[in-house]
Amino acid sequence: MFESVLVANRGEIAVRVIRTCQRLGIKAVAVHSEADAGALHVRTADESVLLGPAPAAESYLDIDRVLEAAKVTGAQAVHPGYGFLAENAGFARRVQEAGLAWVGPAPEAIEAMGDKVAARNAMIAAGVPVAPGTEPLADADAAARAAAEIGYPVMVKAAAGGGGIGMAAVFDEDGLRAAFETARTRAERFFGSPRVFLERYLPAARHVEVQVLGLADGRVVALGERDCSVQRRHQKVAEESPSPGVTPGLRAAMLAAAVRAAEAVDYRGAGTVECLVPADSAAEEFFFLEMNTRLQVEHPVTELVTGVDLVEEQLRVAAGEPPVLDPDNLPQPRGHAIEMRVYAEDPKRFLPGPGRITRWEEPSGEGIRVDSGYTDGDTVTPFYDPLLAKLCVWAPDRPAALERAREAVAGFAVEGPKCNLPFFTELLSSPEFISGQYDTGLIGRMRS
Amino acid sequence: MADEIRAEMVANVWKIVVADGDTISDGDTVVILESMKMEIPVIAEVDGTVTVKVSEGDVVQEGDLIATIE
Numbered sequence: 001m002f003e004s005v006l007v008a009n010r011g012e013i014a015v016r017v018i019r020t021c022q023r024l025g026i027k028a029v030a031v032h033s034e035a036d037a038g039a040l041h042v043r044t045a046d047e048s049v050l051l052g053p054a055p056a057a058e059s060y061l062d063i064d065r066v067l068e069a070a071k072v073t074g075a076q077a078v079h080p081g082y083g084f085l086a087e088n089a090g091f092a093r094r095v096q097e098a099g100l101a102w103v104g105p106a107p108e109a110i111e112a113m114g115d116k117v118a119a120r121n122a123m124i125a126a127g128v129p130v131a132p133g134t135e136p137l138a139d140a141d142a143a144a145r146a147a148a149e150i151g152y153p154v155m156v157k158a159a160a161g162g163g164g165i166g167m168a169a170v171f172d173e174d175g176l177r178a179a180f181e182t183a184r185t186r187a188e189r190f191f192g193s194p195r196v197f198l199e200r201y202l203p204a205a206r207h208v209e210v211q212v213l214g215l216a217d218g219r220v221v222a223l224g225e226r227d228c229s230v231q232r233r234h235q236k237v238a239e240e241s242p243s244p245g246v247t248p249g250l251r252a253a254m255l256a257a258a259v260r261a262a263e264a265v266d267y268r269g270a271g272t273v274e275c276l277v278p279a280d281s282a283a284e285e286f287f288f289l290e291m292n293t294r295l296q297v298e299h300p301v302t303e304l305v306t307g308v309d310l311v312e313e314q315l316r317v318a319a320g321e322p323p324v325l326d327p328d329n330l331p332q333p334r335g336h337a338i339e340m341r342v343y344a345e346d347p348k349r350f351l352p353g354p355g356r357i358t359r360w361e362e363p364s365g366e367g368i369r370v371d372s373g374y375t376d377g378d379t380v381t382p383f384y385d386p387l388l389a390k391l392c393v394w395a396p397d398r399p400a401a402l403e404r405a406r407e408a409v410a411g412f413a414v415e416g417p418k419c420n421l422p423f424f425t426e427l428l429s430s431p432e433f434i435s436g437q438y439d440t441g442l443i444g445r446m447r448s
Numbered sequence: 449m450a451d452e453i454r455a456e457m458v459a460n461v462w463k464i465v466v467a468d469g470d471t472i473s474d475g476d477t478v479v480i481l482e483s484m485k486m487e488i489p490v491i492a493e494v495d496g497t498v499t500v501k502v503s504e505g506d507v508v509q510e511g512d513l514i515a516t517i518e
Contacts, residue, residue, distance in 0.1 A: 344484065345484075351456070351457070351486075351488065352457065352483045352484035352486055352488075353457050353458075354457065354458045354483065354484065355458070381458075382457070382458045382459050382460060382482075382483040382484055382507070383460075383484075384484065384485070385484055385485045386484040386485075386486075418457075
């Protein structure tokens with residue numbers, strides 16, 4: 001195992017990776033921007049290096065500076081977390097060229113899945129179901145012709161995209177033309193590529209994803225699924241495992257397809273295969289959406305039901321070691337877990353609101369896990385995403401998990417920045433959410 | 449009496465959509481702020497002639513003046 005790992009990230013995920021490193025006796029090196037000089041991940045790490053000014057482009061996204069930080073601290077491996085450089089194949093390559101271990105899949109696997117159109121085509125070849133869709137389209141006229149063929153509503157997506165940015169569901173040609181131009185502009189700005197394609201939009205669908213782990217010996221295992229259908233602006237707010245909308249038969253089919261998807265790109269390490277499941281279909285269908293070639297924000301719900309430390313498994317794969325879990329006798333999910341993303345945003349319109357934290361009290365107790373990036377006295381700045389902490393609960397079954405979640409939300413106090421905690425009180429009393437029979441339109445219905 | 453548009457939150461000024469002296473209408477986008485990886489359009493609530501008080505790349509604090517409309 002490595003003696004020292006550099007964590008190329010910030011906030012809760014950097015803290016979470018650092019904690020596992022330290023539990024394993026590995027020296028954890030943090031990097032940070034000027035705005036994060038006193039941040040929790042810096043205080044938690046064994047050593048830290050300043051990368052540059054607050055804007056991510058001049059700090060967390062500056063590959064030369066991150067590699068220089070690894071060099072001066074003698075780190076042997078780089079863990080990218082999620083976001084920032086985690087799905088940047090060029091960065092993975094530079095890490096390896098510098099003689100360091102990359103805690104993630106090969107750059108070729110990142111590239112194969114990073115382009116959503118290429119990934120769709122690879123999945124079709126691997127026998128994984130995909131929704132009807134197109135290649136990248138040259139202009140709004142071509143998009144209008146393609147949409148007429150697929151049939152409205154359609155989803156407009158950036159080929160190089162992620163995080164919901166540039167995505168829009170459109171219901172007619174006027175909407176399509178406007179969304180196509182907006183998507184091109186945003187895709188160019190955020191991903192450096194204006195290529196946009198269309199996919200059939202399923203108005204009532206669950207977002208269900210499978211956790212996979214590609215082992216050092218080349219085998220791929222699946223560790224159950226997560227339901228991520230509680231979304232605003234196409235971004236997840238709460239997740240649970242197991243999915244209340246997936247039957248044992250559908251689960252088996254999805255897990256097998258996810259393993260095939262990962263095998264198709266010779267996948268190593270932790271990854272997630274995202275799918276859409278039509279909510280009203282008795283056919284038990286699912287469609288491949290994309291593969292995230294990194295640790296996922298919501299990985300704790302999988303850890304809570306399987307008992308697996310996914311970061312430890314990632315590190316072992318990167319070091320060429322066998323996993324802690326037994327691939328021939330995989331841990332069977334036990335009980336029910338829910339994650340709630342505590343964001344610095346208002347609970348009604350979900351608009352962000354940074355600020356200095358004047359009160360921070362976390363709930364604790366049996367079946368409660370809080371992964372935090374901040375604490376009392378820290379300042380939430382406008383430079384990065386609004387995730388403050390992930391409040392996770394586990395209980396023997398879903399009703400007990402819902403009750404534990406209500407108590408945990410009531411026991412979490414955050415003052416200073418805006419905070420969406422009241423939204424979770426609302427969610428946990430929503431009859432639709434409680435029933436388990438919800439889809440990605442849930443928040444829209446709660447707000448109408 | 450000029451209508452003042454102020455920042456609702458700490459944010460970076462990403463894009464200025466109008467030019468000083470433009471005649472704009474209720475509902476038009478004046479500037480686009482960015483905070484926490486989210487674009488936040490700032491919308492005019494009256495008709496009039498606009499004067500922008502910020503530059504692209506500025507950081508505005510909650511309550512800072514962004515533009516006036518006369």
